[in-house]
Amino acid sequence: MNNRIREYRARLDLTQEDLARKVNVRRETIVFLEKNKYNPSLRLAHDIAVVFGVPIEEVFVFEND
Amino acid sequence: MNMKRGIVALLVSAIVLATTAFWFFGMEKSVNPHEIVSFGIIVVLVGFGIWFAVRRFSSAHSGEPQEDELSKKIVQKTAAWSYYISLYMWVFMLWLKDRVEMDTEEVLGAGILSMAVIFMLCFIFHRLRGVRNE
Numbered sequence: 001m002n003n004r005i006r007e008y009r010a011r012l013d014l015t016q017e018d019l020a021r022k023v024n025v026r027r028e029t030i031v032f033l034e035k036n037k038y039n040p041s042l043r044l045a046h047d048i049a050v051v052f053g054v055p056i057e058e059v060f061v062f063e064n065d
Numbered sequence: 066m067n068m069k070r071g072i073v074a075l076l077v078s079a080i081v082l083a084t085t086a087f088w089f090f091g092m093e094k095s096v097n098p099h100e101i102v103s104f105g106i107i108v109v110l111v112g113f114g115i116w117f118a119v120r121r122f123s124s125a126h127s128g129e130p131q132e133d134e135l136s137k138k139i140v141q142k143t144a145a146w147s148y149y150i151s152l153y154m155w156v157f158m159l160w161l162k163d164r165v166e167m168d169t170e171e172v173l174g175a176g177i178l179s180m181a182v183i184f185m186l187c188f189i190f191h192r193l194r195g196v197r198n199e
Binding site for chain 2: 017020021024025027028029032035036037038039040044
């Protein structure tokens with residue numbers, strides 16, 4: 001699974017720390033997500049998509065799609 | 066700020082370091098290489114414990130959660146892997162005991178120390194590799 005968190009974060013001019021605070025995780029988790037080293041729970045994926053104001057599938061992209 | 070786990074990690078590290086220092090500096094006979102290696106490993110493990118505690122304190126200080134879903138998954142995976150690897154380590158220790166002259170205390174001490182090292186290495190491995198659904 002790939003994601004476009006870095007891209008959307010840059011669009012909204014959010015730092016990793018800002019995003020981490022908004023979705024209530026550690027900054028390290030955002031770092032892991034952006035490096036594709038972690039697949040988030042559905043809840044976290046949903047929360048991130050809500051912050052960006054887009055559907056989940058816009059942020060998280062499955063490789064088979 | 067809930068710093069309970071950080072305080073526990075720091076307290077355990079301090080107790081381990083203090084008892085090791087009592088053991089090491091209170092020895093009447095000369096120190097052999099095996100004991101120096103054990104002491105070195107314990108110091109590394111205590112360093113790991115202090116690093117863990119400092120991370121918790123800095124997280125609490127900056128207002129971010131000390132634990133989230135990623136950190137919990139890393140600890141869960143580390144625990145599962147280290148348990149599995151430790152089983153083989155104990156089999157190896159039993160095999161070694163029949164071939165090398167070792168007291169029961171030495172076997173137990175080396176085994177417990179090895180378990181701690183295995184846990185630390187598994188933790189570092191998962192932190193570097195990340196947690197993905199394979």
